[in-house]
Amino acid sequence: MDQLLQHGLNALMLGGTYALLGIGLTLIFGIMKVVNFTHGELYAFGAYMMYALVMLLGVSFFVALPLAIALGVALGALLELVLLRRLRGADIDTTMLVMIGAWIALQNAEQLAWTGVAKSISTPFPAAPLVIGPVSVAWNRVFVLVVALILIGVTYLLINKTKLGRAMRATFQDRDTAALMGVRIGNIHTATFALGSGLAAAGGALLGPVFVAYPSMGDLAAAKAFAVVILGGLGSIPGATLGGFILALVEELGAGYVSSGYRDAMGFLLIIVILLFRPTGLFARKERVG
Amino acid sequence: MNLVWKTVAAAFAASLMAGTAGAQDTIKIGVTQPLTGAFAASGNYVAQGAKLAEEEINKQGGVLGKKIQLVIEDNKSNPTEAVATAEKLISKDKVPVLMGAWSSTLTLAVMPKLMEYQVPMLVETSSSGKITTSGNPYIFRISPTSEMEAKAFAPMVKKFNIKKADFLATNNDFGLGASQEFQKMLKEQGVQIGAAETMDPKATDFSAQLAKIKASGADTLFVTTAVEQATLILRQAKEQQVKARIITTGGSVSPDQLIAQAGAAADGSYHLVFFTPWFPDAVKNPDIAKKFVGEWTARKYEAGGLTEGFRGWDGIHTIVAAIKAAGKAEPAAIQKAMWNVKVKGINGDIAFIKQGPAGKESAQNVPSVYVVRIDNGKVVRN
Numbered sequence: 001m002d003q004l005l006q007h008g009l010n011a012l013m014l015g016g017t018y019a020l021l022g023i024g025l026t027l028i029f030g031i032m033k034v035v036n037f038t039h040g041e042l043y044a045f046g047a048y049m050m051y052a053l054v055m056l057l058g059v060s061f062f063v064a065l066p067l068a069i070a071l072g073v074a075l076g077a078l079l080e081l082v083l084l085r086r087l088r089g090a091d092i093d094t095t096m097l098v099m100i101g102a103w104i105a106l107q108n109a110e111q112l113a114w115t116g117v118a119k120s121i122s123t124p125f126p127a128a129p130l131v132i133g134p135v136s137v138a139w140n141r142v143f144v145l146v147v148a149l150i151l152i153g154v155t156y157l158l159i160n161k162t163k164l165g166r167a168m169r170a171t172f173q174d175r176d177t178a179a180l181m182g183v184r185i186g187n188i189h190t191a192t193f194a195l196g197s198g199l200a201a202a203g204g205a206l207l208g209p210v211f212v213a214y215p216s217m218g219d220l221a222a223a224k225a226f227a228v229v230i231l232g233g234l235g236s237i238p239g240a241t242l243g244g245f246i247l248a249l250v251e252e253l254g255a256g257y258v259s260s261g262y263r264d265a266m267g268f269l270l271i272i273v274i275l276l277f278r279p280t281g282l283f284a285r286k287e288r289v290g
Numbered sequence: 291m292n293l294v295w296k297t298v299a300a301a302f303a304a305s306l307m308a309g310t311a312g313a314q315d316t317i318k319i320g321v322t323q324p325l326t327g328a329f330a331a332s333g334n335y336v337a338q339g340a341k342l343a344e345e346e347i348n349k350q351g352g353v354l355g356k357k358i359q360l361v362i363e364d365n366k367s368n369p370t371e372a373v374a375t376a377e378k379l380i381s382k383d384k385v386p387v388l389m390g391a392w393s394s395t396l397t398l399a400v401m402p403k404l405m406e407y408q409v410p411m412l413v414e415t416s417s418s419g420k421i422t423t424s425g426n427p428y429i430f431r432i433s434p435t436s437e438m439e440a441k442a443f444a445p446m447v448k449k450f451n452i453k454k455a456d457f458l459a460t461n462n463d464f465g466l467g468a469s470q471e472f473q474k475m476l477k478e479q480g481v482q483i484g485a486a487e488t489m490d491p492k493a494t495d496f497s498a499q500l501a502k503i504k505a506s507g508a509d510t511l512f513v514t515t516a517v518e519q520a521t522l523i524l525r526q527a528k529e530q531q532v533k534a535r536i537i538t539t540g541g542s543v544s545p546d547q548l549i550a551q552a553g554a555a556a557d558g559s560y561h562l563v564f565f566t567p568w569f570p571d572a573v574k575n576p577d578i579a580k581k582f583v584g585e586w587t588a589r590k591y592e593a594g595g596l597t598e599g600f601r602g603w604d605g606i607h608t609i610v611a612a613i614k615a616a617g618k619a620e621p622a623a624i625q626k627a628m629w630n631v632k633v634k635g636i637n638g639d640i641a642f643i644k645q646g647p648a649g650k651e652s653a654q655n656v657p658s659v660y661v662v663r664i665d666n667g668k669v670v671r672n
Contacts, residue, residue: 116330255498
């Protein structure tokens with residue numbers, strides 16, 4: 001029973017992480033229809049910015065966090081302006097190839113700048129875990145979960161309740177009509193990509209201190225993010241959130257009670273099963289796909 | 291993934307080499323190490339150690355009247371790339387002998403190429419039994435097998451009073467091999483085996499495995515992986531209040547790096563290492579160990595890299611001793627001569643015994659294995 005409780009708590013913590021990775025990608029992949037291979041690199045970028053700010057420049061952890069996210073937003077905007085802006089009319093294959101190129105270039109740049117040795121980022125949280133009866137959890141993971149839920153909530157409100165959010169949804173549903181209604185299409189593209197990138201960087205900035213920062217850390221994060229987005233349904237923020245928690249729970253229980261060697265396979269097995277019955281994912285509305 | 295850069299770098303390197311080395315006045319030694327990717331930290335340390343050996347040997351006049359020249363290739367922590375680097379070193383650089391490839395998986399990948407080209411390779415890091423028992427006569431391994439490590443640890447079982455042990459091993463030849471050998475050794479001593487868990491070599495979250503291990507109630511947890519994952523395991527074990535004593539195997543978990551990156555979570559953990567730079571007097575050849583530590587420190591290399599870097603030094607010295615004994619830098623002669631070398635290394639005296647099927651035996655050194663403990667952020671002798 002204690003073991004089950006601990007698995008449940010772990011899944012909750014891990015789920016928040018996966019959800020955070022998923023929502024940034026679901027904006028870019030689901031709404032913009034850009035297969036964003038740089039998502040993992042923005043995640044690594046966020047972690048390395050935390051390392052630079054906290055460990056090298058001595059900035060306070062809580063000041064560094066929003067700064068790292070802001071830098072992620074800026075890098076995202078830059079990528080959109082330099083690479084994607086020229087490809088707006090291009091087909092999906094061309095865009096995909098360019099994004100793969102950007103992924104390789106960014107990862108190698110990280111390697112060059114930070115070397116292959118993993119970097120550890122210290123946090124102001126107490127080293128002793130939070131103990132609740134028979135189970136325990138690290139304080140920094142609780143912090144990650146809380147911030148992740150706040151970011152998810154804010155993003156949801158931004159997309160669904162604000163004028164900017166409405167303009168974003170309109171732009172990617174029907175660009176010409178949106179333009180006729182006075183939406184500045186170019187700015188919306190940049191803003192959406194920057195927002196999604198900022199969320200990826202936020203994931204890295206939050207999780208870099210929990211784990212360690214290393215150049216290829218983005219690969220695993222991107223694989224999980226794609227799984228979460230496909231599971232939840234493209235473009236759906238509640239879907240990505242729930243998808244994150246479901247994926248984490250399946251991995252935890254699968255590893256705990258079936259076989260830890262197949263931990264990552266469990267998640268993908270689940271995706272296959274869900275896609276068999278709901279080919280658009282758990283939450284995507286039908287009209288969005290296609 | 292790094293292919294573009296590799297191509298650019300290779301073209302650049304080739305143009306450089308064309309300029310400098312039209313020469314037969316150097317003896318080339320090929321080195322394949324993971325300089326990027328998951329094992330980048332360790333691979334770079336081994337390469338640094340190898341370069342220190344190169345410098346030292348050349349300062350003393352080289353071998354057979356020629357300078358030695360290391361040709362170091364990055365195998366990117368990837369078995370496919372490891373094969374490509376070996377093939378490139380043998381067929382393009384025409385090296386008569388290789389050193390590599392860091393880790394059992396990368397070494398196993400390269401092995402068929404050694405058979406194909408009949409070039410010997412000194413294996414400086416790897417522990418899987420398969421490497422020396424599969425009948426590849428071009429393999430000369432100086433690092434211990436998991437079986438040797440388990441045997442070296444056997445007398446400690448009573449001392450630690452181990453009654454029940456759990457395992458957490460990385461899901462590859464190295465991790466699974468060590469997990470098996472240690473389980474076998476412990477069972478022979480009547481120790482009960484609890485949870486035997488594995489993890490993906492790239493994984494960073496081990497919460498599910500640790501929850502299961504916590505529930506098993508064992509007194510000792512054996513961890514087999516590289517230092518990056520070990521750091522995270524120590525931290526996450528503390529977070530989940532895993533009470534078991536943690537012992538890492540494999541010799542690639544640098545205690546200094548753990549202290550720097552896992553902090554207090556590293557306290558009380560034990561580590562099997564093959565070099566103890568903290569107590570150079572404890573090793574078999576203290577003079578050599580001190581010289582190496584001195585050179586390493588003088589160059590301001592990471593202290594945490596010493597327990598990896600020494601392998602590069604020992605490996606290159608062993609190869610050069612074989613070239614000297616062979617009297618010529620040719621693969622077959624080096625292979626033959628390697629069997630009889632006696633080298634005073636940092637780990638101890640290096641010499642090879644036969645392992646594997648008769649007629650095509652591989653060579654295996656019998657290295658020293660030490661157990662150290664981390665106590666209040668310091669490495670102490672156990």
